[in-house]
Each structure stands twice: as structure tokens, then as C-alpha cells.
Amino acid sequence: MSAHLFPDGSALPSPGLGTWKIPDELTPQIVHQAIEAGYRHLDCAADYGNEKFVGKGIASAIDAGLCTRDDLWVTGKLWNTYHEPQHVRAACERTLADLGLEQLDLFLIHFPIALEFVPFDKMYPPGWTAGAEAMSPIKVPYSDTWRAMEELVDAGLTKKIGVSNIGTAMLREVLSYARIKPALLQVEIHPYLCQNNLLRFCQEQDVAVTAFSPFGADSYLPLGMATESERLLANPVLEEIAKAHGRTTAQVALRWAMQRGTIPIPKTQSPEHLCENFDLFEFTLTGEEIAAISALDQHKRFNDPAVFGEQAFNTFFPIFD
Numbered sequence: 272m273s274a275h276l277f278p279d280g281s282a283l284p285s286p287g288l289g290t291w292k293i294p295d296e297l298t299p300q301i302v303h304q305a306i307e308a309g310y311r312h313l314d315c316a317a318d319y320g321n322e323k324f325v326g327k328g329i330a331s332a333i334d335a336g337l338c339t340r341d342d343l344w345v346t347g348k349l350w351n352t353y354h355e356p357q358h359v360r361a362a363c364e365r366t367l368a369d370l371g372l373e374q375l376d377l378f379l380i381h382f383p384i385a386l387e388f389v390p391f392d393k394m395y396p397p398g399w400t401a402g403a404e405a406m407s408p409i410k411v412p413y414s415d416t417w418r419a420m421e422e423l424v425d426a427g428l429t430k431k432i433g434v435s436n437i438g439t440a441m442l443r444e445v446l447s448y449a450r451i452k453p454a455l456l457q458v459e460i461h462p463y464l465c466q467n468n469l470l471r472f473c474q475e476q477d478v479a480v481t482a483f484s485p486f487g488a489d490s491y492l493p494l495g496m497a498t499e500s501e502r503l504l505a506n507p508v509l510e511e512i513a514k515a516h517g518r519t520t521a522q523v524a525l526r527w528a529m530q531r532g533t534i535p536i537p538k539t540q541s542p543e544h545l546c547e548n549f550d551l552f553e554f555t556l557t558g559e560e561i562a563a564i565s566a567l568d569q570h571k572r573f574n575d576p577a578v579f580g581e582q583a584f585n586t587f588f589p590i591f592d
């Protein structure tokens with residue numbers, strides 16, 4: 272396992288396990304098996320709807336003596352319907368209760384989009400539609416939400432706070448007013464979306480970066496948001512490099528992410544992929560191989576609310592230009 276070291280000495284283990292779309296019934300055992308295989312970083316979100324099941328997996332791994340709570344890094348995310356400052360703490364507490372934890376390691380603002388509040392007893396998680404029509408964005412300054420996030424650190428509900436799905440301009444703005452600086456940015460990054468400027472800016476500002484959807488299209492194929500021809504894992508350049516190392520294209524994509532200084536958080540619900548995605552420490556890509564993979568950049572984003580919002584619920588939610 273490797274880790275990103277923060278200036279305060281805390282360490283974010285890499286790679287992490289993504290938990291989006293792991294079915295509820297498989298989640299406890301996948302989380303348990305991941306911890307057994309050596310994972311110590313779990314990427315969660317209220318919106319994934321499975322935090323209770325992640326919590327069961329964490330509890331069973333701790334009960335089995337595989338790790339202690341302190342060995343784990345658990346990330347949660349504030350959903351769009353809880354951006355108004357008065358809802359931020361309750362949203363974090365709900366996540367903690369579902370995960371069965373007293374404190375998160377990191378809590379992120381999931382998207383820079385505020386939606387109308389939906390009470391827990393009406394629908395949880397409410398997604399983008401709360402079960403009916405798509406909700407329209409409401410006006411909540413991001414700085415107000417950020418201040419409420421800072422209060423979570425003050426109250427000891429999370430050790431660190433961070434951001435997700437924002438670019439350099441908005442991150443610069445947050446850094447200008449943050450009393451507690453964002454420790455981390457989580458964004459889509461893979462060889463078809465290298466995000467060079469954003470990564471460089473974060474490195475200059477000492478903001479850690481987790482790379483979501485590190486395999487590109489594969490996460491989006493079942494959702495009809497990508498096509499087979501866009502599959503990174505079938506790219507001939509990755510295939511050739513994988514062959515040279517006796518590895519898989521998935522392992523090459525994860526090594527590329529790690530050697531660029533990002534922390535990938537691959538999702539899997541397959542025990543074989545779980546082990547494969549963690550078996551990354553016995554090989555190293557050369558500088559030429561990293562450059563050849565980075566040259567595949569197409570600025571291709573699969574997770575774009577402007578696109579999926581319009582397709583799925585006929586609402587245009589642009590956040591990227």
C-alpha cells in the first residue's frame with residue numbers, strides 16, 4: 272500500500288475502494304474482503320445509498336480483528352440537497368450513523384450544485400429528483416456551505432474537509448476564503464481526462480487529489496453514458512504496456528494514476544478485481560510509458576451533470592465549461 276502524506280502527518284492510503292453502484296446485498300462482504308485484502312481507504316457518499324451496508328462491512332472487519340477503526344480512512348460526501356448551512360451537520364450525522372462511525376476522516380462537498388432540501392423522512396438519499404420531477408438548483412453561496420463544513424471539523428465530526436467536481440477557478444476562490452483549507456479535491460481523472468492544469472494547481476497548493484472513475488468508460492457503460500469504443504481498458508497503448516509488464520490494463524491505469532501523484536479509488540464488486548486492483552506495488556511504469564499514456568488525453572469527461580442531467584431528468588446542470 273502507498274499513501275498520500277498530509278502536512279499534519281496524517282496519511283491517506285492508496286488505492287482506495289470506490290463504493291458507488293456496489294449493490295446493497297454485496298456491499299458488506301465486498302468491504303470486508305477489501306479490508307482483508309489490504310485496502311484501508313473507503314470512498315463513500317450518501318448519494319450511493321449504501322452507507323449502511325458499507326458500515327456493516329466495516330463493523331464485520333473490525334470484529335474479525337482485520338483492522339481497527341483508526342487504521343481506516345473513510346470519506347463521506349455532502350449531497351446537493353443539504354448545502355444550506357442549517358442542513359450540513361445533520362447530513363454529516365446521518366452519514367456517520369449509517370456508517371456506524373463517530374468521526375469521518377474526510378467529508379467532501381459532492382457537487383457544486385445546491386438543490387432544494389428534502390427531509391430524510393421524505394426520501395433518503397433523494398438523488399437529483401427526490402423521486403419525482405428533477406429539482407431546480409437553488410441559490411446557496413458555496414462559501415456558506417464551506418463555513419458549515421468547517422464547523423464539522425470544529426465539532427469533531429470529521430477530521431478533514433474537501434471538495435469535489437470543481438475546477439481551478441473555483442478551487443482558487445475557496446482557498447481565498449477558507450479558514451480550514453480543503454485538504455483534498457476529488458475529480459474524474461483517467462488517461463482520457465488527464466486534468467493536467469488542475470493537478471498541477473493542486474500540487475502547488477498542497478491539495479491532495481483523488482481520481483474517480485480511474486477506468487474511464489467502464490463505470491458508465493451500464494448507465495448508457497459511454498460506448499464500447501470509448502473503453503480505456505481496451506486501448507492498444509495500455510494493452511501493449513500491460514503486456515510488457517505481465518499486468519492488466521486496469522493495473523496499468525491505476526499505476527499511472529498513482530505515479531502522477533493522485534490517489535485512485537477504483538470500484539469493484541468482484542473479489543478477483545478487488546485483489547487485482549490492489550496488486551500494484553511490484554511493478555513501476557517508466558517515464559516513457561507514463562508519457563505515452565498521458566498522450567491519450569482527449570479531455571473526455573464521462574461524469575458531466577450537464578449531459579446526464581439532461582438525458583436522465585431533462586434538467587441542464589452545467590458545472591464544467
Ligand SMILES: NC(=O)c1ccc[n+]([C@@H]2O[C@H](COP(=O)([O-])OP(=O)(O)OC[C@H]3O[C@@H](n4cnc5c(N)ncnc54)[C@H](OP(=O)(O)O)[C@@H]3O)[C@@H](O)[C@H]2O)c1
Nearest residue numbers: 289290291314483484485486489490521537538539540544
Ligand atoms: N465525487 C464524485 O462525483 C464521484 C463520481 C463518480 C465516482 N466517484 C467515486 O469513485 C469511485 C470509482 O469510480 P467509478 O465507480 O465511477 O468507476 P471505476 O472505478 O473507474 O470503474 C468501475 C468499473 O470498472 C470495473 N472494474 C473494476 N476493476 C476492474 C478490473 N480490474 N478489470 C476490469 N474491470 C474492472 C467495475 O466492474 P466490477 O465491479 O464488475 O469489477 C466497474 O464496471 C466510485 O465508486 C465512487 O466511490 C465519485
